[in-house]
Amino acid sequence: MDIKDLLATAKTQTADKLALKLNAIVREDYHYRNLDESNRKIVLDLIKKFLPKIRQGLGVSAINIRDEMHRLYDQRLKLNLTEEDLKDIREILELFKK
Numbered sequence: 001m002d003i004k005d006l007l008a009t010a011k012t013q014t015a016d017k018l019a020l021k022l023n024a025i026v027r028e029d030y031h032y033r034n035l036d037e038s039n040r041k042i043v044l045d046l047i048k049k050f051l052p053k054i055r056q057g058l059g060v061s062a063i064n065i066r067d068e069m070h071r072l073y074d075q076r077l078k079l080n081l082t083e084e085d086l087k088d089i090r091e092i093l094e095l096f097k098k
Helices: 005-009 015-028 037-055 062-074 084-097
Strands: none
Touching: 005 015, 005 084, 015 037, 037 084, 062 084
16 A cells, blocks of 8 residues: 555545554655654654545645644754654655645
8 A cells, every 4th residue: 555545545544544554654665764653653643633634635735744844843853853854754745735
């Protein structure tokens, strides 16, 4: 399963099941293997925040992505995020952009 399959079935799945599948995708996709558990939790929390929009088929807007990335960049030292982690988080959020 990839992100596109997940998005196609997002309307019919519960939030917990969607989170489990998203976590599996982030863990298994070789692009995102450098994300540790705390970084995955950040991604899952962001996706959960935008889940109602994703379920409605609206996706995440570019403004929301910009705002969230700015917030994460400001807190990168506290959250122990590297530039590579921020890049991967942005890529994942961009996948949900409409």
